[in-house]
Amino acid sequence: MSRTSPQPGGPTRQRLIDVAIELFQRHSVAGTSLQMISDELGLTKSAIYHHFRTRDELLSAVMEPLIAEVEALVEAAESRRGARARADHLLVGYATLAASHREVVALLTGDPGVVALLRTRQEWADIVARQLRLFADVEPGLGGQVKAAVVMSGIASAAGVDYKGDYNDDGNSDGGGDFDEAALRDELIAAGRRTLGLRAPHGGG
Amino acid sequence: MSRTSPQPGGPTRQRLIDVAIELFQRHSVAGTSLQMISDELGLTKSAIYHHFRTRDELLSAVMEPLIAEVEALVEAAESRRGARARADHLLVGYATLAASHREVVALLTGDPGVVALLRTRQEWADIVARQLRLFADVEPGLGGQVKAAVVMSGIASAAGVDYKGDYNDDGNSDGGGDFDEAALRDELIAAGRRTLGLRAPHGGG
Numbered sequence: 001m002s003r004t005s006p007q008p009g010g011p012t013r014q015r016l017i018d019v020a021i022e023l024f025q026r027h028s029v030a031g032t033s034l035q036m037i038s039d040e041l042g043l044t045k046s047a048i049y050h051h052f053r054t055r056d057e058l059l060s061a062v063m064e065p066l067i068a069e070v071e072a073l074v075e076a077a078e079s080r081r082g083a084r085a086r087a088d089h090l091l092v093g094y095a096t097l098a099a100s101h102r103e104v105v106a107l108l109t110g111d112p113g114v115v116a117l118l119r120t121r122q123e124w125a126d127i128v129a130r131q132l133r134l135f136a137d138v139e140p141g142l143g144g145q146v147k148a149a150v151v152m153s154g155i156a157s158a159a160g161v162d163y164k165g166d167y168n169d170d171g172n173s174d175g176g177g178d179f180d181e182a183a184l185r186d187e188l189i190a191a192g193r194r195t196l197g198l199r200a201p202h203g204g205g
Numbered sequence: 206m207s208r209t210s211p212q213p214g215g216p217t218r219q220r221l222i223d224v225a226i227e228l229f230q231r232h233s234v235a236g237t238s239l240q241m242i243s244d245e246l247g248l249t250k251s252a253i254y255h256h257f258r259t260r261d262e263l264l265s266a267v268m269e270p271l272i273a274e275v276e277a278l279v280e281a282a283e284s285r286r287g288a289r290a291r292a293d294h295l296l297v298g299y300a301t302l303a304a305s306h307r308e309v310v311a312l313l314t315g316d317p318g319v320v321a322l323l324r325t326r327q328e329w330a331d332i333v334a335r336q337l338r339l340f341a342d343v344e345p346g347l348g349g350q351v352k353a354a355v356v357m358s359g360i361a362s363a364a365g366v367d368y369k370g371d372y373n374d375d376g377n378s379d380g381g382g383d384f385d386e387a388a389l390r391d392e393l394i395a396a397g398r399r400t401l402g403l404r405a406p407h408g409g410g
Contacts, residue, residue, distance in 0.1 A: 028318060031234075153362030158351050179347055
């Protein structure tokens with residue numbers, strides 16, 4: 001176990017981000033210190049400071065790529081015609097994102113530290129509000145807003161669950177508790193469509 | 206601002222629990238110390254120790270009544286005949302509980318500190334697992350499990366949202382952003398039934 005300063009081949013920014021995601025999930029954002037992250041990697045705190053000055057800077061780096069993907073999705077969805085087509089476009093993209101970034105997405109809706117950070121980053125809060133509105137616009141009033149909240153949080157949480165049983169469609173019996181990302185994505189989309197009252201498009205609408 | 210020892214008419218157990226819920230929500234469980242709770246109430250730490258030795262003891266006291274209600278619900282649901290009737294009975298009770306205990310229920314599913322505590326209390330983890338199974342049994346395979354997770358987490362999160370607009374059915378215009386608990390409960394039930402593919406029972410089934 002060596003305690004080293006930053007050096008070529010040393011700790012990359014990405015390794016710090018990966019360990020941060022793991023510890024944020026296990027201890028929540030507020031329960032994770034930069035010290036804990038450096039301990040986990042066997043580094044000094046100054047090796048982290050080279051990349052991130054504060055925990056919120058590190059959290060921002062975790063969230064940034066995800067928020068950028070959501071923004072692109074929201075913009076593509078908003079360009080569609082009709083509330084149902086817009087909601088469905090966003091749902092398919094969001095479920096795909098959730099299935100392929102299970103840990104980060106689960107963090108995004110559940111952790112008060114993330115909620116607090118969103119409050120300080122107006123442009124991020126705006127993206128989340130636009131996403132919620134696209135889902136809520138399918139149905140007027142409180143019913144639409146409640147279903148939008150169920151879909152947003154429910155999909156994020158459900159993506160992070162460790163499902164038991166062999167749900168892999170590939171026919172290989174490669175030892176239970178297994179399912180592929182595509183199967184999870186499809187089930188998240190099916191659940192979201194049910195909740196919002198959307199039908200699966202026929203052909204490729 | 207007085208710093209007092211426990212005394213008649215002083216800090217009650219319930220006041221500590223109420224402040225804890227507020228701080229757990231704002232800072233997450235891991236981000237809240239007994240010190241922060243005593244500061245919030247203007248008390249010494251020893252005044253808290255009189256009631257709770259550790260943060261987990263306090264968190265347990267927050268969760269205990271809620272888990273007891275869920276257990277009663279799960280038992281009543283399990284006594285019904287048919288997977289759909291069982292799921293619907295549980296859904297109605299869970300949505301009612303979520304609408305009337307919005308803050309605590311939101312905490313229950315989102316916070317890693319709560320998840321960690323559940324892991325150490327096997328009898329609580331068992332109740333949550335039975336609840337999830339009752340929802341999942343409506344549909345076989347991964348689809349049923351994903352929809353159960355969306356309903357469990359989605360309802361808990363959606364109950365905690367601060368909805369904008371005047372959704373109060375009572376006809377009084379008592380200043381926007383208002384809706385009653387019954388309206389929220391009904392919308393949570395409607396969303397859950399959609400997700401699980403349950404119909405509203407006719408008459409009083």
